[in-house]
Structure formats: structure tokens, C-alpha cells
Amino acid sequence: MKTNEYETMRKRIALTGLLMIVLNSCSAQKTPATQLDAKHKAPLNVLVFMIDDLRADLGTYGHPHVLSPNIDKLAEDGVKFTHAYAQQAICGPSRVSIMTGLRPETTGLYTIRRDGRLRPNQPNIVSMPQLFKENGYKTISIGKVYHSVTDDEENWTTHIKKLDNFYSEPGNAEKKFAYEAGEVDDDFYKDGKVANDAINILKQLKEDKFLMFVGFSKPHLPFNAPQKYWDLYDREQFTVPSRNKPDNMYSLALTKWGELRMYGGIPKEGDTNDELTKTLIHAYYATVSYMDAQVGRVMSALDETGLRENTMVIFMSDHGYKLGEYGAWNKHTNMELDTRVPLIISRELSNRNRQSGVTSSALVENIDIFPSIAEAAGLTMPKVDGISLLPLLDNPDRPWKKAAYSLFNRGKTMGVTVTDGAWRYTQWRDAATQQIKYSELYDHTRNDVAQANVSGQLQYKALEQKLQTLLQEKFPLNAPPFYQKRHVNNR
Template sequence: MAKFNYIAALSMLVLTACSSSKVKADLSATQTKEPVNVLVFLVDDLRSDLGVYGHKHVKSPSIDKLAAEGVKFSNAYAQQAICGPSRVSIMTGLRPETTGLYTIRRDGRLRPNQPDVVSMPQLFKENGYKTISIGKVYHSVTDDQENWSTHIKKLDNFYANAENAKTRFAYEAGDVDDKFYKDGKVAADAINTLKQLKDDKFLMFVGFSKPHLPFNVPKKYWDLYDREQFSVPSRDKPDNMYRLALTKWGELRMYGGIPQKGDVDDELTKTLIHAYYASVSYMDAQVGRVMDAVDEMGLRDNTMIVFMSDHGYKLGEYGAWNKHTNMELDTKVPLIISRELSHDNRQTGKTSEALVENIDIFPSVTQAAGLPTPNIDGKSLLTVTDHPEMPFKKAAYSLFNRGKIMGVTVTDGLWRYTEWRDAKTQEIKNTELYNHTTSNVATANVADDKQYAEIKERLKALLHEKFPQDAPSFYEKRHVINN
């Protein structure tokens, strides 16, 4: 990965503040063309293992085609590697430390904690847009329900095989068509809904669950791969890794056939990796079905497309699975933005190495639609989509909580620095510094190595810009900047 030349970014458009009581826009001042629609594919547990990102095995033709029609971001990051808080962060443009949401428990829902927050669907709906949620968008089905014009939450037929259903198996290659499993139904609902929206301006979120567990997809997607083509990653933990940096990946251990203690052996590791990539290809096919419908209905001229993931994933690296950490594999995500065909400076087939964050999606889509943006944590990416070669941010930030200890982390795209703090007092308990100049997999914590002292101090200064040590407790109710 080439080093970034951090120069001053181009001036961003001034974003108009708005209150949560009413967020009406003066569209005449900002739009002279047909209103821009927004379609967001929000995918669960997808790391940047796609053909367009250079993965040598995965087959993702639909997503690759979408990237050829827009800008691919190679350094995009989630703000927390867990579904609930990450999705609330995306939908509000607020960092988890602003919302105070760090869990997927009942107290981790949006409205009970932040009743006055202005969400993305709320903003669009109050400005005359039809707002559509299909599949998994928020983690909680009831979050923001009142701000969706159409809200379709599908239940999954988890298993085609009755024996698998009895044991809740982690994977399945069902001899079924795409619509048997959830994401096929989600794609069908999206297509049917689009047919009803041809004459309306809309914000649509299509939430695909795969490649989230269980890895249950039609057999034809398993048949795209030979399990022997997959190698077993090293189970070695980085030297001097902090004791709370990884989890015991209990999410995977909930399923039948998975050892309750110890590592997954080589054969099962290959099977699970095979299952994950089969799930990616299944999800990719559903993206293709929806995009074909957009094109066939003539909606592409004025529809902006965003493809994104809520966080990354581990596939046996460090002997670990799932997400739930501050590590690069869990926080780094794929992101593709393809502007509407009518956009004057539309860029296609371009890659941006700019550092960007999931919280930047909210202001990007509001600016594209000509709507006022609340005073939020994210910054619009539209200047970067028009000029993919430009830098954007100095750093990207994430966090993960371990009860009384909070891990806060920063990356400059080459190195990752993490502090583990007392969540109440902000006292630093441990630090980590990982080199990611050549790989997303960390090998050694060099935070105490004098050879890297200058890098550590530079990243520490960046981290403390967002997480100052004199900040209040992470669990203290905070002022939300929308108020």
C-alpha cells in the first residue's frame, strides 16, 4: 500500500444545521435538476474480500460491475465492529461515543437513548421522500420504524435440511432457489417496491444479511468454489497483544458442529471459509438482481447508489472468528459510491485511497439530494467522489467496549494505534501499535519499541483529538450534537 501524501483537502461545502423538530429544505436553491434518489445496499459482516478489491478467489461480478460504475474506497472504516451500534452510527452520522450506544442489547437501541436525534430516514421523509427499509437495516426492527414509509423485515428460512434446523448448524448448501433464503426474498421485495416508486423520489435501504452467520445459501454458490483453494490462516496471535484485544468468538460457538473450546481445526476452517465466500457470492447475485431492475425501470439516471458494510470480519486469523474487536480486519470495510448517471462530474472505475468512515455516508447522501444536513460527526464524501485522487481525512476512528475497559483506536491507513482505557476515568491501561503497511493482519504490538516511537506519538496525538483523556466517562449520558 502506498503512503498517503497528506495535503490540505479541498474545502467542503458548508452544511446547513437543522433541528429535530422540523427539517424542511429549500430545494429550489440547491437543485435545478430532477430530484436525486438514493439506494443503499447495507451488508452484514462483509470484509473487503471482493473481486474488485483484488481477492484472488471470491466471485462478485455484480459488485465489481457497480465499482466499475463509480468510485471504490480502499480505506473505509466502521466506527464499531458490532451490528447495533454501527448501524445506529451510520443512520445518524454520529460516532458511538456521541450516541453512547456500545451494545446490541435492548438498551443499545436508537430512540430510547436519543429521542431527539435526527436520523437519515427522518430527514428524507420530512422533505417529501418516500423512505424504504427492506431486510436488515437497523439491528432492532423497531428502531426508527415511524420514519420509514415502507418497512419490510424478512424472517429467514435458516435451513432447508431438517437435520440442520434441529442442530442450528453454522452452514448449509441447500438445493433450493435464491428466494428460499432471506436475501433472495429481500431482493424480490426491493424489486417489487421499486416498481411502485417509479414516480416518487426515494431513499431506499436494502439490508442483505449474508455473509452473516449462519452461512446458509443455495448449493450453486458453493459450487463456484473448490474448498481446497482456500488456505488456513495463521492462528498466531500478535506478539504482546493486549489480553482484551480479541474475543472468544462466542457467536460462532452458538452453532452445531463448532468446538465449544479451543481452535477450529484445519478442515472445518476451510469449510467455514468456503461457506463465507459462497455467502458473499449469493449476496452479490441479489445485488445484481436489484441493480438490473433499477436499470430496466430507467431509474439509474437520477439514482445514487451506495454499497457498504456495517463492519469487517475475521476468518480464522489469530485463531479467531467473527468481529467484535478494534483490529484492522474488523474495522475496515468495503465502500462503493456510484453517482447518478445525470451527475455532471460522474466518475467511473476509479479508486480512492482517501481515509473515510461510515459516518460520512449520511452527509453524502443528503448533499446529493440537496437536503440540509444536521450538525453531525460525519463529513460529505461528494467532493472525493468527484475527485477520487484527493485526500480527505488525516485519520479514521473506531472503538470497542469491554465492560469497564474501553478500547479506542485510530488508523492513518498504514498504522493502527489503540489505547485501552478505564471507561469511567479515561486512565490508559494498555497501548497497541500495529504495522499494516503490507497486510491487514497484525503480527506484533510494537507500542513499546523505541524504533517506532515517532509513529506512536503521531498517532497518539491523532487519537487524543477525538478521545481526549479529560473527556467524561464513556457511559455518562452525553449531549447529542443534533439537539
């Protein structure tokens, strides 16, 4: 080979090697398109509407009378769950369960605590605001989020408490009647004030990623709402439900009144008559429509600020409610009316996989909210009892849980219950020994009102055995006593 030819070849080899080095370097530094999208995508915000005492009586759930246009609109923009369940039908334990993703039997909290302590048994459990704030989120609590307890103050960036001197009910504060129709503006009552605060804070959050809880108290007692929401209904359109108790119901399965007898205008003993029953039902639904209007105001602000594009919205209730069924009122039971809740999840508009206007009949639980929003935000979840619902948001009809679980305590007796979405099976056990005292099996294939306890009847033997097996998975008979102090570290 001639010298000049050799030199030319050598230069070509050198240039080729240099080119390969450059290409390899570029390849090593190149970020996949998905990573680039994730890097430059605006962070997820989360807005949770936490509603008090709301059963699944809304227009979007097929109620023939209830007017809830703003909640209905949210359902049209997301996924509506028809079989969502609270883990205990009382505010305090239910809300702790929601905010930690842990069942009451894990937290060991079965009653409303008066000492304000969220973590009396588990000082190391991680709550929703705690996790999000640790990951750079502004965490905002407005109105009623917890009940009688609160998270550590350092876990909230902004915490507008439900103070008596601000979020009180000014209309009936002295006489404490169970209901009121005031010739007033929306912000005369506390949910209007909560909405005002939420709107004002949203206007300040354009540059921040946030987790915001907006806790509306209605339709909790007292049933106070501006007159215009009462005027949406004709009391004669409401029917008085049957006061009949289910046949063979356990003696401790039902509470009649809850806090209702504490209010003026309510008989101190005996049933409410038909006229008062209609008035209370009218009052309840007036407050539902009032609360719905406040949801609409906050959602409008979310749109107007441009935050809706990257904000996941969740609408949920802490538990259900009875409106005179069985001659009973309020919650405080394991019955379907008290444990079933509305749940709507609408993903951020920028999400490419978002579903809208769809319904899922999957069995889901309130403890699933924490892991769902944590996964959506890309956060590492602590160990919890719930599971993420994101797969259902992508595919609402996919196979899911076989059962949903709740409980309710009656002192030395604990009621543990399971539903498969059609039937509800409950065991009442000695809280110390787990010995079964009584069993109940109710048919809910047609509606949420139980007619008869058919536990032990031969024709339902196979069904009852199936539900017994499902109940055993969460509440084994060899489990420790329910009131035994528990220690949980879910980090």
C-alpha cells in the first residue's frame, strides 16, 4: 500500500472512531421521549371534596328528586363508582381511616376521640398530608377534614380549622333546631364560608403543586340551608319510608337516632310522625343541593385559574345515612344505607388516559383513596390497607376486589361485615374473644334497604358460606381482641 493511500485510510479510521465515540456519547445522554414528557409535565395537583353524612342520593346516582347539577357534571367528567364503601359509619374513625389508608382494626380507633390525638396507638403511621408535604407539596385543609382529631400541624401548609367562632351555624346556634331555611346568602352558613376560603386559596396556587381538602359539612345536622335550596323541592314529593325493622335483625344492629334527638323540634321519645319525617327529608336534600352549589363554585374557580388542567378531583363521603328507614335516623350501623357512599374521581384534563362519563361497579373502599392519589402523583407509598384505583380509572370494567369490609362497635360487642355488592353478611362478635354471637345475611340485589335476615336458612347456605369465607380473610376468628393496643409503623 502506498504511503498516501495508507495515510488516507488511517484518517478515515480515526474519523470513524471519533464519530462512533460522539454517537455513543449522545446515545448515552439521550433521554427517552417519555422521560422528557415526565420531566417537563406540570406536577399533579389533587383536590378532594370531603362530604359529611352523604349517602348515594344524587342525580347522577339515579335519585328521582335530588338536584345536584354540579356533582352530576363532575361525574360526567370522570369515573363514578356505584359500589364504594366506608370502613366505619361514624365520622371520627372513618376520616382517620381515609387519611391514613388504614382500616379501623389497624388503627385501633373505633370511636370519636375527645383528646384530639390522631396517633394514640401508632405514633409512626404516615398520613396523606404528611407524605405529600414531605414531597414538596403544599397541603391545605379547609373546613371539616378530620373529626375531633387533627393531623400534626406541621403536616399542613395551610389549615383553616372548623372553629366554632367562624364556621359555626349562626342561624340556630341558640335554639339548636334540627333544620332551618334562612333568607340568607350562601356564605351565611359555614359551607359557603368554606367555599370562599377554597376559592381564595386556589387563586394563590398557580405556581405551587398542592393537595387540598375541602371539607363540606352538609348534609350533616343541623339541616340548615338558604331558603332558595328548600324552594327547589316540594315536600309532598317525598314519601315516608317504612319503619319496619328487618325480620330477625340482631338487637344491637340498629341505632334509632344518633345525634338527632339533641336538636329542638325533635320528639324526645318515640318515632317522628309522617309530617316531621317529610320535613326532615326535605331539609336533608335542601342541604345536599346547597352543598352541591358550593362544589360548583370551587370547581369554577379551579377552571378559571387554569389549575384544572393538572388537577385530579375526588368527590367522596365519609359514610352514608338513614332518613327514617327502619324508623331510624343518622348513621352508626353496619347497614348498607350507612356504609355505602358516593365516590367520583375525575383525572386531570392533561391525562392522556382519562375516562369521562363512565361508571364502574367495582367494589372499592374509602381506604383506597390514599394509595390512588399517591400513585397518581408518583410518590412512594407507605404500607397501607387500601389499594390504588388507578387501574380502574383506566379500565372501569376490569375484574377487581371480591368484597368490601366495614365494622361497627357496640361496647363489648363488635360487628364485622362484608358485602359482595349484592349481599351483606355480618357477624356480631365478642370483642375480646372473637366468639360469634349472632349472624345476619341481607339481600341488596334490588335496593339498599334490608328486608329480612336470612342467615341460617337452607336455601342460602352456599351463599352464606362464601361470604363467611370472605369475612374470615379480613376478620379471622383467631385474631387478637379488637381493643388490644396495636403498634403499626407503615414506613
